[in-house]
Amino acid sequence: MDWIMQPWPWYVSGAAIALVMLLLLLVGRNFGMSSNLRTFCTMCGAGKTSEFFRFDWKEQQWNLIVVVGAIIGGFIAAHYLTADPAVAINPVTVAELNTLGFESAGKAYLPTELFSSGVFSEPATLGLLALGGFLVGFGARYAGGCTSGHAISGLSNLQWPSLLAVIGFFAGGMVMIYFLFPLIF
Amino acid sequence: MRSLSYLLIGILFGITMFKSEAASWFRIYEMFKFDAFHMYGIIGTAVVLGVIIVQAIKRFKVKSFYGDPIQFEPKEKSVPRYLIGGFIFGLGWALAGACPGPMFTLVGAGYLPILIVIAGAVLGTWAYGLVKEKLPH
Numbered sequence: 001m002d003w004i005m006q007p008w009p010w011y012v013s014g015a016a017i018a019l020v021m022l023l024l025l026l027v028g029r030n031f032g033m034s035s036n037l038r039t040f041c042t043m044c045g046a047g048k049t050s051e052f053f054r055f056d057w058k059e060q061q062w063n064l065i066v067v068v069g070a071i072i073g074g075f076i077a078a079h080y081l082t083a084d085p086a087v088a089i090n091p092v093t094v095a096e097l098n099t100l101g102f103e104s105a106g107k108a109y110l111p112t113e114l115f116s117s118g119v120f121s122e123p124a125t126l127g128l129l130a131l132g133g134f135l136v137g138f139g140a141r142y143a144g145g146c147t148s149g150h151a152i153s154g155l156s157n158l159q160w161p162s163l164l165a166v167i168g169f170f171a172g173g174m175v176m177i178y179f180l181f182p183l184i185f
Numbered sequence: 186m187r188s189l190s191y192l193l194i195g196i197l198f199g200i201t202m203f204k205s206e207a208a209s210w211f212r213i214y215e216m217f218k219f220d221a222f223h224m225y226g227i228i229g230t231a232v233v234l235g236v237i238i239v240q241a242i243k244r245f246k247v248k249s250f251y252g253d254p255i256q257f258e259p260k261e262k263s264v265p266r267y268l269i270g271g272f273i274f275g276l277g278w279a280l281a282g283a284c285p286g287p288m289f290t291l292v293g294a295g296y297l298p299i300l301i302v303i304a305g306a307v308l309g310t311w312a313y314g315l316v317k318e319k320l321p322h
Contacts, residue, residue: 007204007205007206007255007288008201008204008205008206010222010223010224010227010230011206011226011230012205013201013204013205013206013207013226013227013230013297014205014226014227014228014230014231014234015231015234016197016201016205017198017201017227017230017294018230018234018235018238019197020194020197020198020201021231021235021238022192023197024194025238025242025249025255026247026249026250026255027187027190027191027194027249027250027251028249028250028255030258033284033285033286033289034285034310035286037300037306037309037310038308038310038314039312040307040310041307041310041311046311046314047306049314049315050311050314050315050317052314052317053311053314060189062191063191064197064217065188065192066194066198067195067289068195069193069194069195069196069197069199070193070195070196070202070286070293071195071199071289071290071292072195072293073195073196073198073200073201073203073290074199074200074202074208074289074290074291074292074293074294075195075199075293075294075295076196076199076200076273076293077202077203077204077290077293077294078293078294078295079294079295081200081201081203081204082204085198086269087206087209087211087212087220088215089211089212089215089220089260090215090220090221092220093211093214093218095223096218097211097214105211106211108273109206109208109209109211109212109294110209110296111210111211111282114210114282114298115210115291115296115298115299116298117297117298118210119298120297126298126301127297128280129281129282129298129299129301129302129305130278130302130304130305130308131277131305132225132277132278132281132282132302133277133281133288133301133302133303133304133305133307133309134305134306134309134312135273135274135275135280135281136274136277136278136281136283136284136285136302136305136309137294137305137306137307137308137309137310137311137312137313138273138274138277138309138310138313139245139271139272139273139274139276139277140270140284140285140306140310141214141270141309141310141313141314142269142270142274142313142320143266143267143269143270143271143273143274144260144261144264144266144267144270144283145260146284146286147278147285147286148284148286149206150209150237150267150271151232152228152231152232152235153231154260155235155243156231156235156236156239157239157257157259158236158239159259159260160262160263161260161262161263161267162320163227164268164271165247165267165268165271165274166271167268167271168267168268168269168271168272168273168274169272169274169275169278170217170275171268171273171275172211172271172272172273172274172276172277172279173213173216173217173275173276173278173279174217174275175275176217176275176276176278176279176280177214177217177218179281181279184280
């Protein structure tokens with residue numbers, strides 16, 4: 001059982017994701033996580049502001065239960081299935097991140113510079129986190145899906161729109177990291 | 186029963202996101218820098234198996250556990266919305282280091298600042314709903 005405490009290799013991880021998609025199809029649903037963000041908006045009353053949010057959110061209750069499961073899964077994995085949370089990224093990447101100011105690279109699961117509870121007293125960091133989330137939420141709905149809906153479900157169904165979306169994901173990600181990170185960090 | 190099946194699938198998903206390190210900001214950075222095969226291996230394996238699964242479901246007309254036909258809703262044909270929307274998503278994915286699935290996983294793992302990212306994502310979704318009609322689709 002020691003393997004389960006180690007980071008899972010890519011082939012086990014990829015197969016597990018395909019299994020999640022298969023199981024959702026077999027219970028009559030589709031794999032797509034970002035639509036939950038729209039459901040949250042509707043539950044908060046956003047239907048008053050835009051027709052886009054006027055739908056019966058109870059139809060999406062199943063996906064909210066998947067979200068609760070994902071939270072519980074994160075808790076189980078982090079607390080009971082992980083011996084050492086440090087992510088062993090490429091040493092070249094570690095050195096690069098160190099020069100950008102990320103001292104925690106190679107030593108933690110998430111950069112402490114962005115995700116330790118100390119950031120709650122750092123308005124600039126909070127602003128970056130909120131901005132990152134905002135772009136994810138806006139972009140996912142604009143593109144009609146995120147990594148699960150397009151990169152996994154959409155590509156699995158050989159849908160051209162999903163390939164375009166994934167090309168967009170990578171173009172945006174590379175612009176952020178190659179051009180904007182040196183300006184931000 | 187159905188609710189329990191959704192919950193269990195969600196738990197499997199959450200554990201997978203954390204243990205695969207796909208929920209790690211560092212792995213996303215490394216992916217966009219092309220410094221490791223890890224994330225490409227994960228997505229590639231999932232897609233190759235996914236294509237086989239979807240083709241098998243279509244060919245053998247597999248039904249759901251509840252006897253209904255399994256349907257795939259095709260995405261509407263368009264170019265700008267996928268490229269522009271995808272580009273904006275990519276900017277955020279790289280900055281926050283998490284896409285919508287892993288965001289929830291990280292709440293359970295105890296990284297509370299991710300709640301700010303989620304709040305931002307809900308706001309971003311809401312903003313899209315407000316300006317949707319004015320955007321090229």
